Amino acid sequence: xxxxxxxxxxxxxxxxxxxxxxxxxxxxxxxxxxxxxxxxxxxxxxxxxxxxxxxxxxxxxxxxxxxxxxxxxxxxxxxxxxxxxxxxxxxxxxxxxxxxxxxxxxxxxxxxxxxxxxxxxxxxxxxxxxxxxxxxxxxxxxxxxxxxxxxxxxxxxxxxxxxxxxxxxxxxxxxxxxxxxxxxxxxxxxxxxxxxxxxxxxxxxxxxxxxxxxxxxxxxxxxxxxxxxxxxxxxxxxxxxxxxxxxxxxxxxxxxxxxxxxxxxxxxxxxxxxxxxxxxxxxxxxxxxxxxxxxxxxxxxxxxxxxxxxxxxxxxxxxxxxxxxxxxxxxxxxxxxxxxxxxxxxxxxxxxxxxxxxxxxxxxxxxxxxxxxxxxxxxxxxxxxxxxxxxxxxxxxxxxxxxxxxxxxxxxxxxxxxxxxxxxxxxxxxxxxxxxxxxxxxxxxxxxxxxxxxxxxxxxxxxxxxxxxxxxxxxxxxxxxxxxxxxxxxxxxxxxxxxxxxxxxxxxxxxxxxxxxxxxxxxxxxxxxxxxxxxxxxxxxxxxxxxxxxxxxxxxxxxxxxxxxxxxxxxxxxxxxxxxxxxxxxxxxxxxxxxxxxxxxxxx
Amino acid sequence: xxxxxxxxxxxxxxxxxxxxxxxxxxxxxxxxxxxxxxxxxxxxxxxxxxxxxxxxxxxxxxxxxxxxxxxxxxxxxxxxxxxxxxxxxxxxxxxxxxxxxxxxxxxxxxxxxxxxxxxxxxxxxxxxxxxxxxxxxxxxxxxxxxxxxxxxxxxxxxxxxxxxxxxxxxxxxxxxxxxxxxxxxxxxxxxxxxxxxxxxxxxxxxxxxxxxxxxxxxxxxxxxxxxxxxxxxxxxxxxxxxxxxxxxxxxxxxxxxxxxxxxxxxxxxxxxxxxxxxxxxxxxxxxxxxxxxxxxxxxxxxxxxxxxxxxxxxxxxxxxxxxxxxxxxxxxxxxxxxxxxxxxxxx
Numbered sequence: 001x002x003x004x005x006x007x008x009x010x011x012x013x014x015x016x017x018x019x020x021x022x023x024x025x026x027x028x029x030x031x032x033x034x035x036x037x038x039x040x041x042x043x044x045x046x047x048x049x050x051x052x053x054x055x056x057x058x059x060x061x062x063x064x065x066x067x068x069x070x071x072x073x074x075x076x077x078x079x080x081x082x083x084x085x086x087x088x089x090x091x092x093x094x095x096x097x098x099x100x101x102x103x104x105x106x107x108x109x110x111x112x113x114x115x116x117x118x119x120x121x122x123x124x125x126x127x128x129x130x131x132x133x134x135x136x137x138x139x140x141x142x143x144x145x146x147x148x149x150x151x152x153x154x155x156x157x158x159x160x161x162x163x164x165x166x167x168x169x170x171x172x173x174x175x176x177x178x179x180x181x182x183x184x185x186x187x188x189x190x191x192x193x194x195x196x197x198x199x200x201x202x203x204x205x206x207x208x209x210x211x212x213x214x215x216x217x218x219x220x221x222x223x224x225x226x227x228x229x230x231x232x233x234x235x236x237x238x239x240x241x242x243x244x245x246x247x248x249x250x251x252x253x254x255x256x257x258x259x260x261x262x263x264x265x266x267x268x269x270x271x272x273x274x275x276x277x278x279x280x281x282x283x284x285x286x287x288x289x290x291x292x293x294x295x296x297x298x299x300x301x302x303x304x305x306x307x308x309x310x311x312x313x314x315x316x317x318x319x320x321x322x323x324x325x326x327x328x329x330x331x332x333x334x335x336x337x338x339x340x341x342x343x344x345x346x347x348x349x350x351x352x353x354x355x356x357x358x359x360x361x362x363x364x365x366x367x368x369x370x371x372x373x374x375x376x377x378x379x380x381x382x383x384x385x386x387x388x389x390x391x392x393x394x395x396x397x398x399x400x401x402x403x404x405x406x407x408x409x410x411x412x413x414x415x416x417x418x419x420x421x422x423x424x425x426x427x428x429x430x431x432x433x434x435x436x437x438x439x440x441x442x443x444x445x446x447x448x449x450x451x452x453x454x455x456x457x458x459x460x461x462x463x464x465x466x467x468x469x470x471x472x473x474x475x476x477x478x479x480x481x482x483x484x485x486x487x488x489x490x491x492x493x494x495x496x497x498x499x500x501x502x503x504x505x506x507x508x509x510x511x512x513x514x515x516x517x518x519x520x521x522x523x524x525x526x527x528x529x530x531x532x533x534x535x536x537x538x539x540x541x542x543x544x545x546x547x548x549x550x551x552x553x554x555x556x557x558x559x560x561x562x563x564x565x566x567x568x569x570x571x572x573x574x575x576x577x578x579x580x581x582x583x584x585x586x587x588x589x590x591x592x593x594x595x596x597x598x599x600x601x602x603x604x
Numbered sequence: 605x606x607x608x609x610x611x612x613x614x615x616x617x618x619x620x621x622x623x624x625x626x627x628x629x630x631x632x633x634x635x636x637x638x639x640x641x642x643x644x645x646x647x648x649x650x651x652x653x654x655x656x657x658x659x660x661x662x663x664x665x666x667x668x669x670x671x672x673x674x675x676x677x678x679x680x681x682x683x684x685x686x687x688x689x690x691x692x693x694x695x696x697x698x699x700x701x702x703x704x705x706x707x708x709x710x711x712x713x714x715x716x717x718x719x720x721x722x723x724x725x726x727x728x729x730x731x732x733x734x735x736x737x738x739x740x741x742x743x744x745x746x747x748x749x750x751x752x753x754x755x756x757x758x759x760x761x762x763x764x765x766x767x768x769x770x771x772x773x774x775x776x777x778x779x780x781x782x783x784x785x786x787x788x789x790x791x792x793x794x795x796x797x798x799x800x801x802x803x804x805x806x807x808x809x810x811x812x813x814x815x816x817x818x819x820x821x822x823x824x825x826x827x828x829x830x831x832x833x834x835x836x837x838x839x840x841x842x843x844x845x846x847x848x849x850x851x852x853x854x855x856x857x858x859x860x861x862x863x864x865x866x867x868x869x870x871x872x873x874x875x876x877x878x879x880x881x882x883x884x885x886x887x888x889x890x891x892x893x894x895x896x897x898x899x900x901x902x903x904x905x906x907x908x909x910x911x912x913x914x915x916x917x918x919x920x921x922x923x924x925x926x927x928x929x930x931x932x933x934x935x936x937x938x939x940x941x942x943x944x945x946x947x948x949x950x951x
Contacts (some may be wrong), residue, residue, distance in 0.1 A: 095689065095698075096702065303865075303866060303867040303868075304867075305860060305866055315722055318721075318722035318723075319722040319723045319725065321723060326867045326868070348898050348899045348900075350871075350893075351867075351879070365898060367898060368898030368899065370898075370899075483723055483726075484819060
């Protein structure tokens, strides 16, 4: 499909009214979507959230699933374990608008409620004859493998574990992510001819496959090995140089979870201290409860408000009996006469400045040390990358992660990298998004050109798709398994999923921010009826508008003086797409168009 | 009003908030004082609520100040008003109905609400609270003459209520656990003698842990008591009302995202100032840095809370005095074996 010119707003409104559909690659159109659809913009995979939620309103669950799969191949997985940057950005959660839409739960609805015989639709390119080796079958590797196979390349994944999934399988407990869901979605992602070689380690041992050999055998190599090494815990005095895991009862959280998911029988004592503040720490604590820990406490350096875990996860952990204690930094471990761990010495912290991502700096207070007794310690303060598996030297960044060029390639020609191996420990959705992005880079490098490009499709919508009453629907709560039942089983999924009724109610809450409301100023009679009926100050009389660097419209310059009014304007940033203005307009000068980011094929 | 008149806002109309407002008026006579409370009632004696069970059901008799007190002291009292956000940089707060108010100084004295452990949250609709006058009336209505009240947890607020319920001819069963005697810290060695004292008072004590923990709360079968508690070991307990007493949790939702440091409560220095120089906190909502313990501590009880309100107001108006708790927090037994909590000394 060739380039089509961007049509100015008025023309777009006119086109919408006439029923035509067109696409645009004008930066202003792309900028509008990025600015006005905050959930999609926040999603590392770029999921078209309003579109898949709209499909749920219409009970088209399979269609909703497919919309999800365009951006991420694991909707059923991410509908359970996503970190939900979209919900933090959701316009419904902005001050005065209530709670964000349960976007993640609705993603799960699409996966769970689609027909059992749902047909997955994917467009395949012709075979290219290019061969790509991917090291690691975690979320980044699987997402990249899927997209590269769609592009017609032959893909082989090397995975050292017995089963694919990486941290999804070996890091996340089954009560958060049932393995049948994971297996199905991995199968669907890899079914287009991807060869999966599990139990085959890439490394420098005699029985392992070398990266240099892969480079010789394949046209490109993608390293997606993730962050598999636990971050060492910084301690004081003699513990500065001592390896804590040599002490019976102390273990790193990642090793604890991986061993358990490999089938090793794990146990904990009665008083378990988990040190850390992320999803891994929370998972370890909840696993410890299920293993019989009677007093399980997560010790964090700052406070609950600042830790990167969803409130729902914190609440469910607390329901299961996990306690969270804040403002403390571990200093050393206390051992009993037999050399087993008997407690953790902490220092009291005060909060310091702010770190990236809304997190806080914690500053230990000298002389404030105290001891928390325990018989098991699980350290879950983070993960980091390792490079010892590779016989090929790569340039690293300051965080010791692989450094990539703009083309997604490492310093070694032909070797690409994706996911946590590049970014450091991140989230599943970030890994999926990055895997997908690097797949496009690899394809472009192999084929000598970009074969996809981003455009905006602009489609007229005949009438508002929401009712004002939808704005007053409260966020629907996720039903959960009974407490007594769930803590007795590692496999009992805690979140039960929304049923059709709950899903329909929740889906109706979405503002559908991809709908663009515009006023045709040439037809407007300035009756102000729309201003009177608008529930927010979203319709403005303006004297001008600031223009952004990319040509997008910025802040409106409002005026109340009639002789200075240049236009009447719907501020789509404030607009909650209730449709009240459209319904009240006596001259029907308000139009609605659906603006969605999409990709089109670029012909040679 | 001239622009140099300071506007002090106090959030909360409990003991701390009212003491603070009174002190602010004394020390800054020309200032503008606004007190915002979510409560519909003016300042009433929360500690006195057990009187409801002695037949006192007229809310006017619980009110501390006469009707014209606030007018005389030029304190604008805004009742039934919810604060939804505070912007510490702009020095404004936002009310639920979207009104924004500027402040020169803000004292957060919003107190604390009853804490319900997360594993009990699903039973909330079947539990009777005891934090407000209306709650007390509802319990009194639900509890028949010589009725049976089951108290869960058993903090000092609950045990105080238990004394009144026993005096008024009701039966009381305490499902005891880690929160029994909260906020007093009772060692495992001391605990049996205090439990024995409860039993001597006439309270039937059931240790939740010995019965496998509380498994559920449900409606009683037709013709039986209104509520039934089931335990992990399969046993059960029936009563007319079930009331949770698991201590309190600070009421500070509106402060999230305000830019002021929070752990469990608002973190304040010994002079009760938060991490923002214009915002102070007093009462159950704050954790005070305590040098002697090298940690942030909560201080509860009427005397402590009132002293905090006064100190915060003094420091807002120019003093810079540190917090010294005036109240001994030790749980004791009298010579005749009765439990004595300093938190009950409010009359």
